[in-house]
Amino acid sequence: MTSRLLDGLRAVELCEVWAGPMAGSLLGDLGADVVKVESFPRNSMTRPLVSPLPGPGEGPVWERSHIHHLANRNKRNIALNIRSEAGAAVFRDLLASADIFFEGYSAGTVDRMGFDWETAHAINPRLIYASMPGWGAQGPYQGYVTLGSGLDAAGGHTIVRGYPDRPVEDTSPIYHSDATGALALIFAVMTALHRREQTGMGSYIDISQIEVLNWHLPAQVAEWTMNQRLPVRLGNSDTLIVPHGCFRAGGGEAGEDDSWVVVAAETDTQWAGLAEAMGHADWAGRGHPWATIPGRLAARDEVHNAVRRFVGGDTAEHIAETIRRHGAIASPVVAPWSILADPQHTHREWLQSVDHPYAGTHLFPGFLWRVSPDAPSWDRPAALVGEHNHEVLGSLGYSPQAIAQLQADGVIGDRYGG
Amino acid sequence: MTSIPRPLAERRILEVGGSLPVAAAAKLFSDYGADVIKVEPIGGAPMRRLPPFLGDVPNLESGAWHIALDTGKRSVVVDIQTASGREILGRLCPQADLVLIHTTSTLAIDIREDIRALARPPVVVVLTEHGLDGPRSGHIENDTSLFAWTGRMRQHAIAGEEPLRYAPHVAEMQWAATASAAGAAALWAHTDGQPASEIEVSGVEALTGNVDAWFVAWEFMGVEMPRVAGQSQTAYPAGCYPCADGYVVFAAANQPFFGRLCEGIGRPELAADPRFADPVRKPLHFNDFITVLNPWLRARTKHEIFTTLQQYGVMVAPVLDASEIAGDAQAVARQSFVERPLPDGQTAVIAGPPFRMMDGWEAGPPPRVGEHTDEVLRDLGYSSTERLALFRGGVTG
Incomplete structure (x- = not known):
């Protein structure tokens, strides 16, 4: 049985892509009854994504995308045309039954559907209503669209995290703000539950995903406001720590020519361990120029070259373990196949084997937290389109005949494309 | 208009360990109203030493990370490695609703055992790099080496070239936000009448398991996601x-x-x-x-x-x-960044609320090292003589 921490709470999700759907899965992991209201008849964006190949298995392509599966476990699914009058009526009933509603469209979209905060609050005064557009619900960028890569760029992260010796256009887009946005939503709605205890009423929450990212990057803006200095791209180096970097190994699980090890010695003690591991304990001995922090800073290139030579002499896994045993910091840069075979993950039974009617049986990442005594479990794989139309609408008081009529009228559905 | 207390105003959170992840995990609880007591080691929390610093002058009170993450907390300096320090921690825990811990695995397990023995234990969230059990339990990592275990570092590189991390400490911040979210859920459940939960948040699992975990593409299709860095030439722009x-x-x-x-x-x-x-x-x-x-x-x-x-x-x-x-039109209109006074009369610019709820957020001043040690020990019932003796014995600061 899955976690019961949020047992008894119903959350309604009206989100696409990653940040909002992931938040829904996390609420489901914690025991909430999460009802995902999926776009219909237009499919939601991640359903048909094929990247780089169509998903495995047979059947509708929109049921087999790993990008969709990853952020949609532990929910029920109804596919509903909210823009229709009958669909809006179903949605009103759903909101009336819920504790939490969260939406992740660009600001104003859900308002235009007729479900702004005031309307929802009138339907259900105890409802917690969270909007999480990329740029926030208010402001001059209201209505602007984005993915996580755009927020990373406007938040000042893209400009500092690429290769130091390459142009900005060689910096890979990342979607970190989806992960952080999802986590912020969990904290926000939990906070609003406390507020509901104070006041007896629901709250409106405005989550700007870029503002969430802002508080994860305090050093960027501080470099400028404190010292009028622009942070620069450092790659894997550190201005104040030598050695600190990522070095090519002489092979390993990731591939013969593509195996790497992160190595760092943040203190003199760690440096002494690393020096010993490299067979040169004297490099940390009294009088050696590299024995001190200023000495290593002054000899950055030489120290890094020494580490590079050492790391290149063995496999990533063996080198990392040798260094770690001597008390310094080291880890291999793992590849996807290493994650799936990782003894730590195996020991902790972290990866989850999940059966899906179309995609088949696959290993998925486990949960972000271990909870005792009631551990989360992957009770529901990503639901099929409209899989729970009858179950959810039935719980709202709709008769089988009424549900059948809604389906016949195209208000609800269980497949895309006719 | 009458304002109402911040939503977490009745809650007390204990932050134990002095690292960046545990400080970040506690931050939002403080900003949304909880009384957060930061238990720091003698000499101050190591996260206070993280740059940049005001005017490039290293100082335990003026580091950007400390200023940003310790907002509104109270600081108590206690050496929890000593018997006397553990007794102080033992008196603090029953008064807390939630204890966030990031120390060595051995000490974290010990503290968790002590908390289990309490008549009314608080929720406990233990942050670990790899987990409290398994072949890598107890391994030390830094922000970059932690990231290397997650698969993302490799994914964000050009194929065959050096893998890349995020900006310094961003990976740790995500781990911390994961602990915050889990702690908030367990805190709510406990407030709602459920027994206090014990939660463990492994940094590697928190980062590998979130939504940008590309190893699932490999598992599904047996091919690695293309590592082309900047401009995709297949799906463009x-x-x-x-x-x-x-x-x-x-x-x-x-x-x-x-x-x-x-x-x-x-x-x-x-x-x-x-x-x-x-x-x-x-x-x-x-x-x-x-x-x-x-x-x-x-x-x-x-x-x-x-x-x-x-x-x-x-x-x-x-x-x-x-x-x-901070000067971008949206940030200005929303006041996404705010200026806050520092103890020495200077000011600092920090990020504003990550989410807005009426009368919900306030970032108080960060505490000086040990600023609240004496008042907290007094409230715990330590006499003046005992407080002097603990200080004299190097247990408090």
Whole structure:
């Protein structure tokens, strides 16, 4: 049985892509009854994504995308045309039954559907209503669209995290703000539950995903406001720590020519361990120029070259373990196949084997937290389109005949494309 | 208008360990009203030593991370490795609703055992790098080496070249936010009448398991996601593109965004052009499209491109640097950054609320090292003589 921490709470999700759907899965992991209201008849964006190949298995392509599966476990699914009058009526009933509603469209979209905060609050005064557009619900960028890569760029992260010796256009887009946005939503709605205890009423929450990212990057803006200095791209180096970097190994699980090890010695003690591991304990001995922090800073290139030579002499896994045993910091840069075979993950039974009617049986990442005594479990794989139309609408008081009529009228559905 | 207490005003949180992840995990509880007691080691929490510093002068009170993450907390300096220090911690725990711990695995397990023995134990969240059990339990990591275990470092590189981390400490911040979220849920459940939970948040699991975990692509399809770094030449435009005064980032490869882009740059016919409309042919014609797009971009600033194309619903954003972030129009209008006074009379700019709820957020001043040691020990019932003796014995500071 899955976690019961949020047992008894119903959350309604009206989100696409990653940040909002992931938040829904996390609420489901914690025991909430999460009802995902999926776009219909237009499919939601991640359903048909094929990247780089169509998903495995047979059947509708929109049921087999790993990008969709990853952020949609532990929910029920109804596919509903909210823009229709009958669909809006179903949605009103759903909101009336819920504790939490969260939406992740660009600001104003859900308002235009007729479900702004005031309307929802009138339907259900105890409802917690969270909007999480990329740029926030208010402001001059209201209505602007984005993915996580755009927020990373406007938040000042893209400009500092690429290769130091390459142009900005060689910096890979990342979607970190989806992960952080999802986590912020969990904290926000939990906070609003406390507020509901104070006041007896629901709250409106405005989550700007870029503002969430802002508080994860305090050093960027501080470099400028404190010292009028622009942070620069450092790659894997550190201005104040030598050695600190990522070095090519002489092979390993990731591939013969593509195996790497992160190595760092943040203190003199760690440096002494690393020096010993490299067979040169004297490099940390009294009088050696590299024995001190200023000495290593002054000899950055030489120290890094020494580490590079050492790391290149063995496999990533063996080198990392040798260094770690001597008390310094080291880890291999793992590849996807290493994650799936990782003894730590195996020991902790972290990866989850999940059966899906179309995609088949696959290993998925486990949960972000271990909870005792009631551990989360992957009770529901990503639901099929409209899989729970009858179950959810039935719980709202709709008769089988009424549900059948809604389906016949195209208000609800269980497949895309006719 | 009468304001109401912040939502977590009745809650007390204990932060134990002194690291960046545990300080970040406790921050939001403080900002939304909880009384957060930061238990620091003698000499102050190591996270106070993280740069940058005001005027480049290293100081335990003026580090950017401390200023940003310790907002509104109380600071108690206790050596919890000593018997006397553990007794102080033992008196603090029953008064807490939630204890956040990031120390060595051995000490964390010990503290958790002590808490289990309490008549009314609080919720406990233990942050660990790899977990409290398993072959890598107890391994030390830093922000970059932790990231290396997650698969993301490899994914964000050009194939065959050096893997890349995020900006310093960003990975740790995500781990911390994971602990915050789990702790908040357990705190709510406990408030709602459920027994106190014990939660463990492994940094590697928190990062590997969240939504940008690309190893699932490998598991599903047996192929690695392409590692091409910036500009995808198969699904385009996606990634960073130069313009008149810098760069913009596109995520406009798929419909309807590609069509909107074509319309926005005044070339609507390109959306239906078979070279770009056919996904099989599209990778062969990257240069054809870039030949059209690049001159349009280079004739405009990043903000012109951003505001113009957003009118067409194109997913595009400017690449901003640190000097531009706080002054960006949206950030100014929303007051996304706020200026806060420091104890020495100076001020600092920090991020505002990550989410807005009426009367919900306030970032109080960060505490000086041990600023609240004496008042907290007094409240715990330690006499004046005992407090002096604990200080004299090097247990408190």
